[in-house]
Amino acid sequence: TEAGPPPAGLIKSSAGIGALLAQGIGDTIRYPLTADPVEEARAGRALLEAMGLRERKNVDLIACPSCGRAEIDVVAVAADAMAAFADREIPLQVAIMGCVVNGPGEARDADLGIAAGYRRGHLFVKGRNAAVVAEDEMVDALVEWAELIHSEGAEAALARVDTEKAAREAERDRQRLLAEQGDDVNDTGTRIDLIRRHGA
Numbered sequence: 001t002e003a004g005p006p007p008a009g010l011i012k013s014s015a016g017i018g019a020l021l022a023q024g025i026g027d028t029i030r031y032p033l034t035a036d037p038v039e040e041a042r043a044g045r046a047l048l049e050a051m052g053l054r055e056r057k058n059v060d061l062i063a064c065p066s067c068g069r070a071e072i073d074v075v076a077v078a079a080d081a082m083a084a085f086a087d088r089e090i091p092l093q094v095a096i097m098g099c100v101v102n103g104p105g106e107a108r109d110a111d112l113g114i115a116a117g118y119r120r121g122h123l124f125v126k127g128r129n130a131a132v133v134a135e136d137e138m139v140d141a142l143v144e145w146a147e148l149i150h151s152e153g154a155e156a157a158l159a160r161v162d163t164e165k166a167a168r169e170a171e172r173d174r175q176r177l178l179a180e181q182g183d184d185v186n187d188t189g190t191r192i193d194l195i196r197r198h199g200a
């Protein structure tokens with residue numbers, strides 16, 4: 001009951017409360033954060049939603065951690081998207097992915113997502129390519145599509161666009177990036193060698 005201020009307090013509380021909830025223990029929760037009580041309520045709701053114990057109310061924004069392949073500043077775009085969705089009550093999972101090489105595959109289970117490539121955003125719905133937008137319109141496009149899917153459903157939204165053309169465009173940018181960056185843009189082999197040498 002004295003977890004302290006966020007972010008450490010959030011992590012400690014989530015670990016403790018989450019472990020109990022996972023075992024089916026508890027009827028009421030409270031995050032004992034040293035913060036505005038509104039933050040406590042938000043954290044409690046987010047934990048219940050993340051564990052599938054409460055129906056989602058707002059967007060669940062996910063994003064890749066970014067890496068050498070990233071075509072955009074993922075942190076900044078994710079922050080912009082968080083602000084754009086704010087308290088809009090759209091219970092969808094929305095993904096922001098740094099590159100079209102791996103992003104659509106990594107986030108194929110999201111309701112809606114966008115992956116960057118060649119100064120464009122490749123928008124996908126439930127893993128299916130749906131549209132291509134300018135890089136600086138990525139967040140606006142996500143909000144617009146989220147509202148459309150929420151009101152009409154994913155299939156109806158997809159029926160409005162040429163998914164095959166969008167898929168061709170995404171594959172074209174994917175191949176261009178692969179040709180430019182190669183298969184191992186993060187130089188994984190060298191990193192693994194370094195780790196092995198340090199560990200030896």
Ligand code: SF4
Binds near residue numbers: 065102
């Ligand atoms: S490969 Fe692409 S989607 Fe995956 S972390 Fe790197 S930038 Fe993000």
